[in-house]
Amino acid sequence: MSIKKYFGIGFSVFSLLTISACSDSDNDDVMKDVVVTQSYELTVSNLTNNQPFSPLAVSIHGANYTAWSIGTESSLGLEMLAEGGATAGFFSEATAAGAYVTVSGDAPIFSGESGTLEIESILNDEMELTIATMLINTNDAFTGFHGFDLTSLEIGDEVTVLLPVYDAGTEANNELVGTIPGPADNGEGFNVARDDVDVVARHSGVVTNADGYAESVLDSSHSFDAPVAKLVLKRTE
Amino acid sequence: MKTNSILAISTLPLLLASSIASAQVLDVKVTNLTQGMFFTPLLVSAHDNSLHLFESGESATSELTAMAEGGDISGLVTASEALGAVNSENPAAGLLSPSSSTTVSDLNTGSNGYLSITAMLLPTNDGFVGLDSWAIPEEAGTYTLFLNAYDAGTEVNDEIVNGGGAVGVVGIPANPGANGGTGASGVTTSESNQTVHIHRGNVGDTDNAGGVSDVDSRIHRWLNPVAKVVVTVK
Numbered sequence: 001m002s003i004k005k006y007f008g009i010g011f012s013v014f015s016l017l018t019i020s021a022c023s024d025s026d027n028d029d030v031m032k033d034v035v036v037t038q039s040y041e042l043t044v045s046n047l048t049n050n051q052p053f054s055p056l057a058v059s060i061h062g063a064n065y066t067a068w069s070i071g072t073e074s075s076l077g078l079e080m081l082a083e084g085g086a087t088a089g090f091f092s093e094a095t096a097a098g099a100y101v102t103v104s105g106d107a108p109i110f111s112g113e114s115g116t117l118e119i120e121s122i123l124n125d126e127m128e129l130t131i132a133t134m135l136i137n138t139n140d141a142f143t144g145f146h147g148f149d150l151t152s153l154e155i156g157d158e159v160t161v162l163l164p165v166y167d168a169g170t171e172a173n174n175e176l177v178g179t180i181p182g183p184a185d186n187g188e189g190f191n192v193a194r195d196d197v198d199v200v201a202r203h204s205g206v207v208t209n210a211d212g213y214a215e216s217v218l219d220s221s222h223s224f225d226a227p228v229a230k231l232v233l234k235r236t237e
Numbered sequence: 238m239k240t241n242s243i244l245a246i247s248t249l250p251l252l253l254a255s256s257i258a259s260a261q262v263l264d265v266k267v268t269n270l271t272q273g274m275f276f277t278p279l280l281v282s283a284h285d286n287s288l289h290l291f292e293s294g295e296s297a298t299s300e301l302t303a304m305a306e307g308g309d310i311s312g313l314v315t316a317s318e319a320l321g322a323v324n325s326e327n328p329a330a331g332l333l334s335p336s337s338s339t340t341v342s343d344l345n346t347g348s349n350g351y352l353s354i355t356a357m358l359l360p361t362n363d364g365f366v367g368l369d370s371w372a373i374p375e376e377a378g379t380y381t382l383f384l385n386a387y388d389a390g391t392e393v394n395d396e397i398v399n400g401g402g403a404v405g406v407v408g409i410p411a412n413p414g415a416n417g418g419t420g421a422s423g424v425t426t427s428e429s430n431q432t433v434h435i436h437r438g439n440v441g442d443t444d445n446a447g448g449v450s451d452v453d454s455r456i457h458r459w460l461n462p463v464a465k466v467v468v469t470v471k
Binding site for chain 1: 272456458
């Protein structure tokens with residue numbers, strides 16, 4: 001922890017390091033065999049009425065990894081997350097793209113509740129954070145933030161971000177019995193078939209059986225508007 | 238700016254002060270964030286503070302009505318250029334599809350200090366995406382804006398797709414996605430707020446051979462914002 005004091009005066013030097021010894025002779029004695037890390041605390045509040053969030057999927061990575069993009073086809077891992085709340089495939093893709101660390105929340109976050117997790121990453125000159133979670137009483141809605149630049153956060157800094165709601169575009173929003181994994185239906189999660197527009201977009205909301213769609217398994221409690229979540233991100237170390 | 242405060246107050250006439258905005262060059266990237274709504278040809282306009290393409294809470298002009306009901310930007314182009322606006326017309330060369338983007342490159346604003354954007358939303362009766370008079374920053378950089386969907390307040394939102402795009406003709410001109418219905422009886426015959434206001438959204442239904450609406454409630458709704466605009470001030 002003695003390295004902490006160097007962050008203020010030597011951040012630009014450290015940011016060039018990976019995990020090996022420093023090549024700058026001035027700092028050799030200090031830096032040998034030291035792994036420089038940064039830690040963050042994330043708290044996500046579920047602002048919906050009745051859309052539990054699947055366990056959070058959080059990664060810290062370089063600028064080359066973009067978990068999703070409006071108008072671009074969902075990756076298979078994102079489809080698995082958005083249709084069924086699974087994190088493994090999503091994390092595999094992040095890791096394959098060089099992510100430094102991935103962390104999963106340990107439980108769903110129900111409406112009106114918050115979930116907190118901590119994530120620690122090796123220091124790199126590119127530090128971006130991606131977070132994603134499914135609204136589980138939907139066909140394929142998710143919320144999150146991709147590519148949040150962490151490099152400007154000093155220790156103790158805290159930022160609050162309201163999160164939009166996205167549609168993975170991989171499963172039609174038919175709201176039918178058997179298609180929604182959350183407690184509204186206890187239906188199917190991930191299905192490899194893609195029967196929707198097959199690009200990511202902002203979500204248009206759910207119709208529900210309270211609004212003229214009698215076949216919908218969802219009721220008025222499952223309606224939502226944007227934003228659907230509040231993320232408080234704090235650098236702790 | 239700091240050092241010129243005395244000059245600006247005491248020696249420069251206000252008229253001159255307002256006309257010395259230095260020319261800026263912008264890239265303007267517009268992304269349609271929706272999953273199922275099309276944008277008709279965009280108008281991206283740099284203008285001065287004497288002009289609004291639209292104003293919330295005010296009645297739509299005839300030029301805005303033509304854009305919002307039928308996607309026709311020619312009236313807005315003529316009216317704005319008469320006031321010195323610099324426009325980019327139809328940068329997407331047609332409709333901007335759901336979830337797609339288009340970029341206006343190197344828009345030279347001349348002496349104009351404000352940016353506005355409009356495009357009709359299809360399928361709607363008179364819904365449009367809009368940016369009203371965003372003050373263009375003097376500092377070079379990248380600025381991100383999110384735009385809401387407005388209702389021109391000039392046409393009832395009956396949600397009947399019948400080709401009715403001309404001003405004063407009720408109905409939705411087209412559903413470019415061809416993913417809705419026909420034969421609807423109509424959602425409503427009245428428009429309570431006849432000024433420009435935030436659109437309440439499509440109602441839609443799931444009956445493609447009748448029902449109250451020709452748009453699909455599972456496809457043609459949206460949540461704000463409906464567009465992301467990234468402005469690069471060079």
